[in-house]
Amino acid sequence: MPIPVSRTRFMTWRSLATAAVAALMAALLVPAAAHGAPRQSTPVYSYENAIRESVWVDTGLDGDNDGRHDRVAVDIVRPRELARQGRRVPVIMDASPYYSCCGRGNESQKKTYDANGDVVQMPLFYDNYFVPRGYAFVGVDLAGTDRSDGCVDVGGRSDIRSAKAVIDWLNGRARGYTTRAGTTRASATWTNGRTGMIGKSWDGTIANGVAATGVKGLKTIVPISAISSWYDYYFAKGAPLYDSGPDWLSGYVDSPDARAKCAAVQQKLVDGAPRTGDWTPLWSERDYVKDAAKVKASVFLVHGMQDLNVRTKNFGQWWDALAKNDVDRKIWLSQTGHVDPFDFRRGAWVDTLHRWFDHELLGYDNGIDHEPMADVERHPDQWTTSAVWPPRATAATTLRPGTGTRPGVGTLGLGRASGTETFADDPRESETDWAANIDRPTADKAGFTTRPLTRDLRLSGSSRVTVTATPTTSTAHLSAVLVDLGPDTVRDYAGSGEGITTLTDRTCWGASTAGDSSCFKVTRAATTDVDYTVVSRGWADLGNHASDKGVALTPGTAYTITLDLAATDHVVPKGHRLALIVAGTDKDLIDPPAGTPTLTLDLSRTSARVPLVGGADAFERATKGSTAAPSASVLDGVRAPHTALRVPGETD
Structure with a gap:
């Protein structure tokens, strides 16, 4: 805030x-x-x-x-x-x-x-x-x-x-x-x-x-x-x-x-x-x-x-x-x-x-x-x-997905849209798979992108994505992901060092004794070249749509739930696109539901509240006059996230 x-x-x-x-x-x-x-x-x-x-x-x-x-x-x-x-x-x-x-x-x-x-x-x-x-x-x-x-x-x-x-x-x-x-x-x-x-x-x-x-x-x-x-x-x-x-x-x-x-x-x-x-x-x-x-x-x-x-x-x-x-x-x-x-x-x-x-x-x-x-x-x-965080000019801005010319490849903007998109939960696929295929119609996700930006756009804080979805089974999990589509060099957070490489030289910080050295191994940034960056993520069990107690879903019934996306601070550069992806199980980051549902999104009741520095005006300026989205391509990106550690500490 x-x-x-x-x-x-x-x-x-x-x-x-x-x-x-x-x-x-x-x-x-x-x-x-x-x-x-x-x-x-x-x-x-x-x-x-x-x-x-x-x-x-x-x-x-x-x-x-x-x-x-x-x-x-x-x-x-x-x-x-x-x-x-x-x-x-x-x-x-x-x-x-x-x-x-x-x-x-x-x-x-x-x-x-x-x-x-x-x-x-x-x-x-x-x-x-x-x-x-x-x-x-x-x-x-x-x-x-x-x-x-x-x-x-x-x-x-x-x-x-x-x-x-x-x-x-x-x-x-x-x-x-x-x-x-x-x-x-x-x-x-x-x-x-x-x-x-x-x-x-x-x-x-x-x-x-x-x-x-x-x-x-x-x-x-x-x-x-x-x-x-x-x-x-x-x-x-x-x-x-x-x-x-x-x-x-x-x-x-x-x-x-x-x-x-x-x-x-x-x-x-x-x-x-x-x-x-x-x-x-x-x-x-x-x-x-x-x-x-x-x-x-x-x-x-x-x-x-x-x-x-x-x-x-x-x-x-x-x-x-x-x-x-x-x-x-x-x-x-x-x-x-x-x-x-x-x-x-x-x-x-x-x-x-x-x-x-x-x-x-x-x-x-x-x-x-x-x-x-x-x-x-x-x-x-x-x-x-x-000077302060998030910056004072940050405002939660409602972005809405819309249908595109092909199923599963839609638009993202300020205007209210109508229509539906359908995807099937595939626990074998992850957020990186979805992002790599953002411009391809695939059965495992619904993707929505802005046009290439004409100026930088900064997200700062926590986002929320509200989804109205109709499942075909009594259990269903949802993932929502914000992605910066464009080339960059980033820390390789999915690597074994989670963004660092440990070297053999040491630097010393304070005094030492024979039994307690103040000298520690030097590290450097472990980097990778990517074609997209996952900016923020959120997940939910659709059975928790009404409260913090899960219930069985009725197949064929529409449910609305809001996913809390992780806090971040990221600049989507000029020339890149901002994407919202809605899908099922995010491989290695959430466990799959009991079944493998197909879900249909009601786009008129689906939206993302994104903390943009400059708010809706900044978004409008960044997307005004931009050209159409590029044709379908395969983005190789970082490799899939490693299986998350179960212990919140250092064991390596």
Whole structure:
């Protein structure tokens, strides 16, 4: 949705306090600057001699039903010099289920420990880089994983509370212990309680969920490729996106202790997430969007626009809810799939994250709050910015499909049309097959295109496609896809690296020890030449036309349903065409229905609401005076999307 002018500076509510906070933090944390308050933290503290310790925090829950409160393991790395001086430091925290089972980052790093049980290697660069700059880094094992008690409930109460409890402990509101089962208390007297959460995928999802509790002390979150509603990870209006549910994911990450104790929790995950795609109380508990009004932390959101694991509806609806509630925010959108910004824009990412945490946790007036809200990758390694996102001039514009001179090859424009188009669900075909044959009548899709554009046309935000369809069977799935028809060079998001290639050379980010290197393998963009680009996608089970509970369809009856298309930011260049494709099963991206229906679209009651910068006027200008669409041709495009990962994390 467009952002009002008053939100251009996304930190305005703090502006009056910034100078005072910066001065205070400067006095507490770093040597006084020669002239005025500091604008950037510097690596003046020893990483090699940093304090490394473990604490177990009481969550107040007994998820594994063993008669005692669950405790979660918290591994801490913090500057020894500041501890000796009695100075308190802010915290950067990554709460994860992956620290022992699967690893973190592009190199699948795991936590390692010394003979005393203190952490030696903390995955990723956060501790190496930020501890010498006056921060503590905290790595939390979610309940039921690694060295923590409890059960994995995949984004539910136990997941969120196990991370929230640590923030409460950092702020003196929860109990911590020096051992997993002992009685010796541990207090966080070394921190000022100001905490920033960061993490990719499941980790970033936990950051979203904890922020949605409104917990005091959480000042900012940096969710990367994160889920905002677990239903939308597994389903799209009843259409299943994966052939498994949260019970599988829980079993993938839980510890041996949890595996032995948590059968009841596993069964609840099975019972509460039926394969019908019906909305249940389990999904309500794992919907953070509904609680966006509670978010007090600022949000720096990062997502790949071609992420086919945590699909981009998750960031779009979360962003819109944050905007509605005037949450301070910033966003990066890449052309990659499920990839961390450290691996697609490393130098700029470390610098920006550094300044973000300095501003949010140290209170430094470094100007990041006056910079553009959004960075968008327009071509591989080519980035543009927007003062606000989506841009103020963005308006939802209704585009309507019309019949063409051949069946299945129609038009797309502003005018209302009539007529019908018919297609048969073919689970062997995917969105890339449909796009490659957009100008050919094929039985598996209905395609509608504009004329070649006479000027660029930008889509920014989330689209919706309303379809009226008559099925021949009692079950039917629908897909709607927006496509940019024209040649380009893009990141190869469908390749094994999802848009990156990992090299052998390394670059270093922070200090290293013998057991924890700050040096990581370099990556570069993996690119491919295409004749079309899938811009946005959405899916639905037609049986969910009336509610979030699916029903059997009556063959021969027309039903109307609206598909939510994933958020994006894409420019369709001059000379290209914009296409809308409506079809059945999108191979590898949704599971097929029980039957193989044929569906007839009523074009007079089918439309797309597309967020265009400049609205209908921009569309009219871009299509005015253009020539007729080209004759039928075969577009080779990127290869079909790989089968989407079932685990929202790094396992390679």
